[in-house]
Amino acid sequence: DAGVIQSPRHEVTEMGQEVTLRCKPISGHDYLFWYRQTMMRGLELLIYFNNNVPIDDSGMPEDRFSAKMPNASFSTLKIQPSEPRDSAVYFCASSFLFDEQFFGPGTRLTVL
Amino acid sequence: QKEVEQNSGPLSVPEGAIASLNCTYSDRGSQSFFWYRQYSGKSPELIMFIYSNGDKEDGRFTAQLNKASQYVSLLIRDSQPSDSATYLCAVASSGGSYIPTFGRGTSLIVHP
Numbered sequence: 001d002a003g004v005i006q007s008p009r010h011e012v013t014e015m016g017q018e019v020t021l022r023c024k025p026i027s028g029h030d031y032l033f034w035y036r037q038t039m040m041r042g043l044e045l046l047i048y049f050n051n052n053v054p055i056d057d058s059g060m061p062e063d064r065f066s067a068k069m070p071n072a073s074f075s076t077l078k079i080q081p082s083e084p085r086d087s088a089v090y091f092c093a094s095s096f097l098f099d100e101q102f103f104g105p106g107t108r109l110t111v112l
Numbered sequence: 113q114k115e116v117e118q119n120s121g122p123l124s125v126p127e128g129a130i131a132s133l134n135c136t137y138s139d140r141g142s143q144s145f146f147w148y149r150q151y152s153g154k155s156p157e158l159i160m161f162i163y164s165n166g167d168k169e170d171g172r173f174t175a176q177l178n179k180a181s182q183y184v185s186l187l188i189r190d191s192q193p194s195d196s197a198t199y200l201c202a203v204a205s206s207g208g209s210y211i212p213t214f215g216r217g218t219s220l221i222v223h224p
Contacts, residue, residue: 033211042216043156043200055209091155100146101212103155 004104006092012110018080021107024073025094033101034067034077035091043091049075082111114139116203116215124221131188133218135201138182144204145177145184146212151197160186191222 005024013019025032034046047057052069060067064083069075079086087110093101115138125131133147144163148156162168162175162184174187184203188195198219202212 043214045211045214048211056211100158100161101156103157106155 004092004094004102006090006104006107008107009105010108010110012112013082014112015083016081017111018078019082019086019109019111021077021090021092021109023075023077023092023104025075025092026102027073029094029096029102031095031097031101032069032075033091033093033095034075035093035103036088037091037106038088046077079109082109084111087111114142114203114205114213116201116213118199118201118215118218120216121219122221123218124223125191127191127193127222127224129191129222131191131195131220131222133186133188133199133201133220134183135185135203135215136183137201137203137213139203139205140179140182142179142182142203142205144210144212145175146202146204147173147175147184147186148200148202148214149197150200150217156200188220191220193222193224196220196222 007022033048037043046059047067049069067077089106089108091106093103095101117136147160149159150156160175162177168175172189176185198217200217201215204210204212
């Protein structure tokens with residue numbers, strides 16, 4: 001398996017623009033997680049899905065953030081409109097049951 | 113609010129020494145404990161997990177769990193420069209639906 005795949009790897013955008021991050025989890029994994037990592041706040045859980053259903057989105061900072069998982073092999077995290085304080089590395093991770101989480105390579109987002 | 117605390121470091125040790133990384137947690141109902149390693153610019157990867165009180169050894173790594181004192185530690189024997197990374201402690205409980213809460217990590221530097 002290729003592991004968790006994320007795209008794009010780097011994104012530079014201007015304030016106010018819409019940003020869409022994409023994730024393909026490992027086949028057979030039933031949990032998918034979106035994290036944000038910054039120096040100030042560390043690794044924060046934004047939202048997680050179980051069998052494509054959002055379970056807990058209490059970590060989503062604002063209504064500007066939304067996430068979807070239309071099928072077992074694809075998820076998106078959208079920020080609209082983006083702000084400079086959204087600049088961070090966004091990780092997608094997947095797991096089978098409550099086992100080890102496998103992280104994707106991350107998307108480094110810079111909002112100017 | 114479940115909290116996982118780690119000293120941010122950096123912890124600096126000479127090559128060949130034992131590196132000791134510590135983590136405390138607030139939720140007494142915690143049941144699963146994980147150590148992830150994150151190299152600079154990379155994603156976290158699981159290196160150890162422990163569920164029961166006591167020690168668990170895997171090669172040069174030993175995880176130690178003391179539920180009564182609510183701490184978990186990671187010992188790295190014969191430290192190598194390649195062990196230089198940030199080590200993230202993650203703790204899961206049934207109260208949190210077994211989804212791990214991550215600490216902010218301890219930076220380890222192993223110097224030759």
